[in-house]
Amino acid sequence: MSASTRPSLGSVALNAAAGLSLLYILLPLIFVTWLAFFRQEIPSFPPEGYSLKWFAAAANNQPFINGFLLSLQVGVAATLLGLLVGVPASLALVRHRIVLGPLFNTLLLMPLVMPGIVLGTAIYVFQIETEIATGLPVMGSQGGLIAAHTLVVIPWVVRLVTASLVGFDRTIEEAAQNLGAGPFTTFRRVTLPSIRPGIVAAGLFGFVTSFGNLEMSLFLVGPGRTTLPIAILQYLEWKIDPTVAAASLIQIVLIAVAMIITDRYVKLSRVV
Amino acid sequence: MARLSIEHLRKTYGDLTVVDDVTIDIADGEFLVLLGPSGCGKTTTLRMVAGFIAPSAGAITIGERSVTALPPWKRNCGLVFQSYALFPHMTVAENVAFGLEMRKVSPADRIPRVAEALRLVQLAGFDERYPRQLSGGQQQRVALARALAMEPDVLLLDEPLSNLDAKLRQEVRVEIRDLQRKLGLTTIMVTHDQEEALTMADRLVVMEKGKVRQIGSQRELYEKPADRFVAGFIGRSAFLDGEITAPGRFRTRGGVEIGCAAATGTGAATLALRPERIAVGGEAQGLHNHFQARVEHASYLGAILDIDVSLSGHDRMLLQIPNKAGVAEPKPGETITIGWAEDAGLVYPREA
Numbered sequence: 054m055s056a057s058t059r060p061s062l063g064s065v066a067l068n069a070a071a072g073l074s075l076l077y078i079l080l081p082l083i084f085v086t087w088l089a090f091f092r093q094e095i096p097s098f099p100p101e102g103y104s105l106k107w108f109a110a111a112a113n114n115q116p117f118i119n120g121f122l123l124s125l126q127v128g129v130a131a132t133l134l135g136l137l138v139g140v141p142a143s144l145a146l147v148r149h150r151i152v153l154g155p156l157f158n159t160l161l162l163m164p165l166v167m168p169g170i171v172l173g174t175a176i177y178v179f180q181i182e183t184e185i186a187t188g189l190p191v192m193g194s195q196g197g198l199i200a201a202h203t204l205v206v207i208p209w210v211v212r213l214v215t216a217s218l219v220g221f222d223r224t225i226e227e228a229a230q231n232l233g234a235g236p237f238t239t240f241r242r243v244t245l246p247s248i249r250p251g252i253v254a255a256g257l258f259g260f261v262t263s264f265g266n267l268e269m270s271l272f273l274v275g276p277g278r279t280t281l282p283i284a285i286l287q288y289l290e291w292k293i294d295p296t297v298a299a300a301s302l303i304q305i306v307l308i309a310v311a312m313i314i315t316d317r318y319v320k321l322s323r324v325v
Numbered sequence: 326m327a328r329l330s331i332e333h334l335r336k337t338y339g340d341l342t343v344v345d346d347v348t349i350d351i352a353d354g355e356f357l358v359l360l361g362p363s364g365c366g367k368t369t370t371l372r373m374v375a376g377f378i379a380p381s382a383g384a385i386t387i388g389e390r391s392v393t394a395l396p397p398w399k400r401n402c403g404l405v406f407q408s409y410a411l412f413p414h415m416t417v418a419e420n421v422a423f424g425l426e427m428r429k430v431s432p433a434d435r436i437p438r439v440a441e442a443l444r445l446v447q448l449a450g451f452d453e454r455y456p457r458q459l460s461g462g463q464q465q466r467v468a469l470a471r472a473l474a475m476e477p478d479v480l481l482l483d484e485p486l487s488n489l490d491a492k493l494r495q496e497v498r499v500e501i502r503d504l505q506r507k508l509g510l511t512t513i514m515v516t517h518d519q520e521e522a523l524t525m526a527d528r529l530v531v532m533e534k535g536k537v538r539q540i541g542s543q544r545e546l547y548e549k550p551a552d553r554f555v556a557g558f559i560g561r562s563a564f565l566d567g568e569i570t571a572p573g574r575f576r577t578r579g580g581v582e583i584g585c586a587a588a589t590g591t592g593a594a595t596l597a598l599r600p601e602r603i604a605v606g607g608e609a610q611g612l613h614n615h616f617q618a619r620v621e622h623a624s625y626l627g628a629i630l631d632i633d634v635s636l637s638g639h640d641r642m643l644l645q646i647p648n649k650a651g652v653a654e655p656k657p658g659e660t661i662t663i664g665w666a667e668d669a670g671l672v673y674p675r676e677a
Contacts, residue, residue, distance in 0.1 A: 227377055228410035230397040232475060233427030242423075246414045 082305065089298040096295060107299040117300055120284030127195070127280065128263040131202035135259050138203070139210025140252060146211070147218040158211070165208035169268030176201045177272040193275025201273050205266060206259035213258070217251030250319040257315050261308055327388030327478045328353045329374070329511055334383035336369055336535075343369050345535035347383070351479075354509040356502065360522040361532035362558070367515045370532075371481055374513065376400045387478050398427070403472030407484040409464045411456040417443070417467050418452035424475030442474035445504060462493045469501070473508070480505065482514040486521060498525055519559065531555050547599075553673040556597040563603065563642040565596045566675060575672065579637030583614050584667045593675045600645035602669035606662055615664030618642075620655045630654050634663065 092102035111117055139161070145151060146158055164172060176197075184191045191197050225247070229239040245252075267282040274283060281304070285297055329351040336344040344366040351357045359367040372378045374385055376397035384393045392400050403424075412420050421442050425435045443449050446466035456464055465485065472480060485501070486494045502525050505512050516522050522529055523543050531538045531546065531554075539551040550556035557564070567577035569591050575583045577596075585596060609615045618634035621641065625648075632644045632655055644663065648654075655661055 222408070222410070224406050224408055224410040225412055227375075227397070228404070228406060228412070228471075229423070230377075231375060231400075231402065231404045232424035232471065233398050233401075234423075235396075235398050238427070243412060 085298050085301050085305070088295050089302045091295050091298075094294045096293065107295040108303070110294075110296045111300040111303065114288070114296065114300070116279060116284040116288065117281065120279050120281035123195075123278060124264050124281040127199050127202050128260045130199045131206050131263045132256050132260045134199065134203040135206025135210050136252065136256055139207045139255065140214055142207075143211050143214035143218055147215050158215075161211045162208045164204045165212075169266065172201075172204070173269035173272035176204075176269070180273070193273070193278065195278065198270065198273050198278075198280075201269060202263040202266065205262050205269065209259040209262060210252075210255040213251045213255040214248060217248040221247055253315055253319045257311060260311075264304075264308075327511060329479050329513070330384075330386045331370070331374065332384045332386075334370065334373060334385065335381045336366075336373065336378060337381045342535050344373070344380075347532075347535075347537050349530055349537070349540065351511055351513065353511055356505055356510075356512045356514070356525060356527045358522040358526035358529045359513060359515045359532060360519065360529050360558075361517065361538075363517055364534075365532040366535040367517075367532050368483060371404075371483055371513060371515045374479070375402050375404050375481055401475070401478045402481050403475060403477030403479070404481040404483065405465075405468045405472050405485045407487060409456075409468040409488075411464055411467055411471070413456055415455075416452060417448065417454050417456070417459070420456070420467055421471045421474045424471060428475065438474055442470040445473060446470045446500075462489055462497065465489060465497065469504075473504075473510075478511070480510045480512040482512065484516055485514070486516075487518070494521070501525070523559075529559075531558060533558075550597070550671065553595050553597065553675070556671065556673070561600055561643075561645065562597040563600060563644060565598075565636075565640055565642055566593075567596065567640075568593050569672065573667075577636065577640045579639030581616065581636050581640055585614075585670055585672060586668045587670060587672045589672075590674070595673050595675045596670050597673065598642075598665060598670040600643075603644055603663055603665050605644065605646055609662045609664030612664035613667040615662055617660050618663050620657050620659045620661060622657055623654050625654060634661070 087100075088096055089107055090103045090105070091100045092104040092106075093100065142157075142161060146154055146161075151157065177192075180191045180197050183189070221244070225243055226239050229243045230236075234242060265282060266280070267286065270280050270283060274280060279287070281300075285300060289297055331347060331349045331351075334344055334347040335342070347366070347370055349357070359370060361367050369378060373380050376392070376395060376399075380393065384391060386392065387400070387402070412423065415423070418439050421439045422435045425438055430438070439452070440449065443451065446469050448463060448466050448470065451459070451463065451467075456467065459467065465488070469485070482501070486497055489497060498521060504510075514522075514525065526543070528540065528542055529546055530540045533554050539546060539555045541549075546555060546559045550559060550562075553564070556562045565575075565577050565581075565583075567575055567581075567583075569588045570576050570582075573584060573586060573588055575585045575588045575594065575596050577583065583596065588594070588596075604612060616636050618636050620632060621635055622633040624631040628648055630646045630648055632646060633641060634644060635641050
């Protein structure tokens with residue numbers, strides 16, 4: 054086959070373009086990884102040597118540890134709440150003819166396209182007004198932070214779960230009902246397993262979005278209550294040593310591991 | 326098993342009437358086929374029996390139990406879907422056991438019943454497979470086993486064979502019929518396939534535009550079709566439009582006079598003749614009605630020849646002639662003699 058022995062100009066160009074794009078995407082990641090192992094305090098090239106001490110520094114940095122724990126708590130809570138709101142909303146949007154359905158759909162996806170600064174400002178003002186009106190301690194509270202993060206999780210849930218519901222064959226629900234299953238059992242035994250990949254993917258992406266959120270959270274954290282991205286930003290205001298790179302690398306590895314584990318059970322490429 | 330009665334069933338969507346006053350009684354153990362062109366309301370009727378569509382009016386009774394107001398999961402109707410609708414994330418055994426599980430049959434008691442259902446459809450040993458690992462024919466059997474395992478009061482089949490290839494369809498037809506007889510299952514099958522309906526049914530219901538046109542055995546439908554639609558839908562008929570001029574006399578639109586015992590009353594009418602009652606050539610000469618007809622078009626279909634002839638400028642009819650060895654097929658433009666007896670043919674009133 055001449056096509057396989059001598060690739061055409063087009064396929065060479067296509068592969069080159071794909072390779073360059075991939076490199077472009079991976080370059081920051083490569084540099085962060087490299088930097089995390091530099092020995093010197095001020096990042097400069099070429100490196101003077103290599104060391105693992107920055108990982109120890111990151112792991113012992115109290116603001117980072119506290120930030121990591123808070124981000125984890127907020128991320129998990131926001132993801133669960135987002136699923137609790139997003140899955141029924143998706144079901145309603147796909148299955149029922151709702152008045153102004155397309156409008157609700159757009160509204161639910163809105164936080165995804167709205168700049169984080171705008172969202173943060175808006176929620177900040179809302180929280181102030183709520184606190185003045187009700188006297189409840191809303192501002193800077195963990196509950197307020199979780200509520201805001203839930204908002205950025207919902208679009209992922211709605212997008213991914215509606216996508217898996219649209220391709221779902223509803224006659225299998227009828228089959229379950231015909232065999233004696235009521236609506237709840239039908240949902241639990243037949244519908245849920247079929248849309249599980251979408252739900253798992255939604256949870257994962259929602260969590261990652263919440264965990265990495267910086268701009269919106271800047272407005273909403275209280276004194277002594279800092280998420281990991283904010284802790285990293287604050288650290289950077291004073292120092293630029295590779296501790297930050299090491300902390301980021303740990304974060305990247307954790308997320309990558311979560312994705313790989315998830316992908317073993319649910320083929321993410323099929324849903325996203 | 327039980328008898329099933331459908332009384333004055335109606336379904337309307339706004340101004341559209343999809344099922345119009347359908348009344349059918351199905352005896353215990355009877356295999357009834359709902360037959361009709363697509364959009365005739367047969368599937369809607371079946372889905373109302375299964376409980377997926379709420380009737381606008383009418384009643385459905387299974388045995389002594391009125392099920393009209395019951396949700397699908399309380400009706401105990403085993404439905405085999407056209408697309409089989411197997412649960413993709415469950416094994417064959419789990420699919421078949423699902424109905425038993427819903428009926429709170431203990432896990433230990435489910436095992437022999439699942440095995441029995443799979444044995445009935447000749448799929449013993451396929452328990453641990455997933456639906457995607459099965460052929461279309463095997464999936465169809467699993468769907469049937471799943472419906473049978475829960476011991477339904479009635480079995481409902483929604484075009485169960487339409488997704489199978491022609492050869493397999495012939496086999497499965499016989500298998501389903503044998504199984505249904507053996508288990509004495511009261512069954513309703515919906516199909517648009519006439520041959521399928523005729524080979525499987527105890528009794529057929531011909532539907533069109535939401536209405537029941539005729540209920541009867543194969544022989545009744547073929548030999549005494551209730552109206553022009555049934556005459557054209559079950560088997561084939563040659564039709565001539567015209568009017569009844571006197572008792573026993575029918576005149577076609579083109580003015581051809583025909584003696585016809587079935588012509589009673591007066592007014593515009595259609596004469597329907599079964600192809601095998603029409604003689605061609607020498608045999609036609611001695612019959613009460615015989616005419617010279619011009620061949621307009623001839624199609625060679627193997628066992629039979631389809632010949633489109635005109636009796637006069639206004640009267641066209643389609644004949645079917647057995648393809649006899651050594652007889653050349655008529656050519657367009659030729660004149661042939663055709664004829665039929667006075668007692669051949671049925672006459673239906675026609676709106677002029």
